[in-house]
Amino acid sequence: MARSRKSKITADASPLVSNPFAGLTLSCPQGADPGPDPEPPVPVETKSEAPTDLSVLIRRQRKGQGGKTVIYVEGLSAASLQEILPKIKKNLGCGARIEAGPEAALLVVGTKDLHSVERWMRSAGAKVKLGN
Numbered sequence: 001m002a003r004s005r006k007s008k009i010t011a012d013a014s015p016l017v018s019n020p021f022a023g024l025t026l027s028c029p030q031g032a033d034p035g036p037d038p039e040p041p042v043p044v045e046t047k048s049e050a051p052t053d054l055s056v057l058i059r060r061q062r063k064g065q066g067g068k069t070v071i072y073v074e075g076l077s078a079a080s081l082q083e084i085l086p087k088i089k090k091n092l093g094c095g096a097r098i099e100a101g102p103e104a105a106l107l108v109v110g111t112k113d114l115h116s117v118e119r120w121m122r123s124a125g126a127k128v129k130l131g132n
Helices: 078-092 114-123
Strands: 055-061 068-074 096-100 104-111 127-130
Touching: 078 096, 078 104, 078 114, 078 127, 104 127, 114 127
Parallel strands: 055 127
Antiparallel strands: 055 068, 068 104, 096 104
16 A cells, blocks of 8 residues: 655644855856857857758658658759758757658658658758648
């Protein structure tokens, strides 16, 4: 049988005896100007580096995926697919894999958001055509 844990609550409303923040002080003397506020960090640009002379076809499909929607990217060479696979997975935050098709290799991105894949490929410099 498990023991129940009972918290001990005191009935009196006495103030706390110790203050853990009492020893902390400001780094600048009283009344001194602390200086200008630090500049916010510059956001890191996430522009991908896919080849720029490519024309790709992007289409959404559910058939053959166990009811899940995926995005197919066609028209990339096998070397380009190997190069951009980890980048697209990291930047879009979803799974992706390379699948061998009947004519060429395909990039299969595990997301429903067709337009995020389109934007990412455009930022990589590829010419994008949307399919059905």
